[in-house]
Amino acid sequence: MAMVTSGEVKLIGLWASSYCVRVEVALKLKGISYEYLEEDLITKSPVLLQFNPIHRKIPVLLHKGKSLAESLIILEYIDETWPDSPLMPTDPHERARLRFWASFFDTKMSGSGKTIFFVEGEEQEKEVAALKEFLNILENGLKKDFGSKKPFFNGESPGYLEVVIGSTIGWFKLLEDKTGAKLIDQETTPFLFSWITDFSEFGVVKEALPDQAKLLDFAKKRREMLLESSKHQ
Structure with missing residues (x-):
């Protein structure tokens, strides 16, 4: 299981979104601790607009202050950054x-x-x-x-x-x-x-x-x- 410092990983999401659930499941499968920030998509927060100014959508993963959007891209980033318990094969x-x-x-x-x-x-x-x-x-x-x-x-x-x-x-x-x-x-x-x-x-x-x-x-x-x-x- 991955060892991650508290506060190092944050997820901006919406609990009902399957795209956000993907990221949460991946983080949990990897054993990565994270802070979850619930987003209101009606009145989008300054945090969301700051870290995803182009699409203004969730999910957004924050890792050491750097942001990443789009769930499929986030999944691969998680797998490459924390290689233990891999989500994808090496082939x-x-x-x-x-x-x-x-x-x-x-x-x-x-x-x-x-x-x-x-x-x-x-x-x-x-x-x-x-x-x-x-x-x-x-x-x-x-x-x-x-x-x-x-x-x-x-x-x-x-x-x-x-x-x-x-x-x-x-x-x-x-x-x-x-x-x-x-x-x-x-x-x-x-x-x-x-x-x-x-x-x-x-x-x-x-x-x-x-x-x-x-x-x-x-x-x-x-x-x-x-x-x-x-x-x-």
Whole structure:
């Protein structure tokens, strides 16, 4: 486990954000002590604007006074800076494959996954169909590339790709509740279901994942706020 001086590492984040959960899970898997700074994305703090002036988004990792943004970049920085309990393999090809699937996942989820929360009727059905198609590709692709590795792609403990995809499990459950559709389950995506279930039950990961009831309340309030805001545009 890494030995880090108190106050050396800080994370600016939002508890409900799966992108921030990724970073927290990675820090916990590495045994890195950190200070967590909760951000209000409605009235963004001077600290956030100071350390991420370009995108003004979370998460932001502060290490020895230096800042780093974008969750995928932060994960690799954490792994390179604290090499104990590695999140990624040493083989360049293996690392490249993990990066490919992480990028694929983020690109697709930033589309249909977010849109589903704000549409209804035929438009929602169209987005759900697109998301199911994406998950089918993910199911088959990950099973082909990593299916022989147990229990995780990284070995006995979760690694880079588990952290990237598994940290969104709470939001997938919300999508299922909202649409009534089966997205990740034993019937439609058995590989993803088994793998993510193992991830969500793993020690420090379980501690870091948001409470589902609290997440549902957050999602409802955020949706109402955004819908109300759109009426006045």
